[in-house]
Amino acid sequence: MEKIPELFAAIYEKATRLVVETYYTEVADEVVSHLKSGLILDLGTGPGYLPIQIAKRAAGISIRGVDLSKRLIRMAQLNALGEGLDNRVRFEIGNASNLRFEDETFDMVLSTGMLHMVKDPVKMLRESYRVLKQGAEAWFYDPAQVSSRANSKKWKESFGLRERMIYALFPLYQRINPSHSYTRTEIDKIISATPFNLTEIEQKGKEFKIKLRKE
Numbered sequence: 001m002e003k004i005p006e007l008f009a010a011i012y013e014k015a016t017r018l019v020v021e022t023y024y025t026e027v028a029d030e031v032v033s034h035l036k037s038g039l040i041l042d043l044g045t046g047p048g049y050l051p052i053q054i055a056k057r058a059a060g061i062s063i064r065g066v067d068l069s070k071r072l073i074r075m076a077q078l079n080a081l082g083e084g085l086d087n088r089v090r091f092e093i094g095n096a097s098n099l100r101f102e103d104e105t106f107d108m109v110l111s112t113g114m115l116h117m118v119k120d121p122v123k124m125l126r127e128s129y130r131v132l133k134q135g136a137e138a139w140f141y142d143p144a145q146v147s148s149r150a151n152s153k154k155w156k157e158s159f160g161l162r163e164r165m166i167y168a169l170f171p172l173y174q175r176i177n178p179s180h181s182y183t184r185t186e187i188d189k190i191i192s193a194t195p196f197n198l199t200e201i202e203q204k205g206k207e208f209k210i211k212l213r214k215e
């Protein structure tokens, strides 16, 4: 299963909201230190907190976010609207492995926490390469630091009755759909099957930060 099931979208959004200040701001700072203006694509954008944090930091940046989940995209659109950023930050349902965008549209491609969920990572990277402009970079952070940094007690305390019932189904979902994380060797193999040049890779435990360039 690639996308976050619609049933879990609301509780996932609550977990990501808890790490806006400790995680997405950090990634956003890194992104705007690399790119001050242009068009960015965020793949598997979820509730859209990363694009919003980036747009808040750089008035010259516009962002498109795509996700397979209709509910998460709706939440992301409302979040951008609530921040008054809906003119520069737009979200739509879409598959990262089969994008509707023209070749060489974007100045940067980003993703937090999507690589390990994608069925065919090589296809997704090739699609990222296609929509990037020459010389532009694609950065993949995987997995996203959501569950590791979220205050899980605070998260669960915020649940209403319906959310508690939904959360009780989570172990069943995990059994059907066990979480996968890549090794460095697997990551290298995936990248070598694409035309990208690897510019930087950082590993902390199971977390990777991968920076690729379209030369």
Ligand SMILES: C[S@@+](CC[C@H](N)C(=O)[O-])C[C@H]1O[C@@H](n2cnc3c(N)ncnc32)[C@H](O)[C@@H]1O
Residues within 6 Å of the ligand: 002, 003, 004, 016, 043, 044, 045, 046, 047, 048, 050, 066, 067, 068, 069, 072, 094, 095, 096, 097, 111, 112, 113, 114, 117, 118, 119, 144, 146
């Ligand atoms: C772990 S979540 C991360 C969401 C968000 N980037 C964040 O940091 O909170 C992974 C997201 O990728 C989406 N996703 C998985 N496969 C996808 C694909 N092929 N195309 C678009 N979105 C995808 C899922 O629906 C989910 O919202």
